Amino acid sequence: MVQKLDTLIETPSQTAGPYVHIGCMPTYAGNAGAYDLEIGESPIADGAQGEVIEITGEVIDGTGWALRDAMMESWQPDAAGKFPGQAGADPKVSGYCRFAADSETGKFTLRTVKPGAVQARSGAMQAPHISVWVVARGINIGLQTRIYFEDEDNSTDPLLNRIEQQNRVQTLIAKKTAEGKYTFNIVLQGDNETVFLDI
């Protein structure tokens, strides 16, 4: 026998299920008014500094079908690269959003400000990105990924450079379709499967 560690093991994940919206987005579930104030309705308030952008997309399964029940959360710094709570952070940026695939079309929209660049622990500068967490029925543990932008310099980003198969990097890069408009699909499985993170 050896000494016992005094650490604990993380609680195991279970799927969020098809009715995650009841607890997280009551209005979406058809239960408007369950809470006076729902959280994560927008990552920005009026007057946030920086470029307001709109990212649209779908969450696509291994058969090519867009999920109608996926819920996502995003987390990002403000336009200057400061996270909420840090000194000098833009008070109009909460940085956090909850959004869901439309129950009829499967399309989602994230409206936010383009984030600024932030240093990694190594000191290397990371390209601007938004962290995303995806849950749904059939997803046993929430999937982490990132949205980068094709009109930024991503060439020295430490995470993107760690992807051995550089042909997969494009799965993390939002495509610009118009001024302030981007598309970003999250592909759970199959051709062009999104790079998911363990981070």
Next chain:
Amino acid sequence: MSDRIQDRGPLIPRNRAAHPPAYDIDYKTSVPRSPRWSLLSLESGPSEETGPTFGHEILGEWDNNLIMNWTRGKAPAVGERILVHGRVLDENARPVPHTLVEIWQANAGGRYRHKKDTYFAPLDPNFGGCGRTITDENGYYEFLTIRPGAYPWPNRGNDWRPMHIHFSIFGHAFGQRLISQMYFEGDPLIYRCPIAATIKDRGQLDTLVAPLDMAKARPMDFLAYKFDIVLRGRRQTMFENKLEGM
């Protein structure tokens, strides 16, 4: 907050063996929704070590009382009255104070109040099925609710979900984000459920089973169940490199 970010180490890498794999053929919906390629493992950084925080100003008077919150205190929900309580801790066994805990569940008949649930068990006009609270300075939380019913679901020929309450927990860092489910001691459906069985380590599955806690039950009013939750922790040694330049 920025000082604390600089003073603390990265998140402890997730022990994936403690969690269900993405793909499980007995949970059919996971088959087309599970990534086939490996996850990209990296040390956490500011994007994962910071996260949203929520204060008591978001909470309404009835938010942690699911027996009364749908009617705002006018009429109680049908069902076996229970207190669900516990503590949120991290892997270092330290409490996680002031963090948001959200729950949702079916009513006593096993029916969810969701536009997509069509099970023929009736809705309870006095039950919404969601609640939330913020842990105290020692990581403790409490909900008053009713015991949810078991219900059938389309998977294999005759699969039933055990009685369960869904939990969503934030922690203090986006990389700690966790959704799980609480089961009830003694429910024979737990070990027949393909969703519970996605967790391959029986000891880990058992950590989701809340024991009856008569010390917290109130005579002539409600039973109690205890459910503690462990989130990822952060590495901290005297040799930790400080993050520079933030």
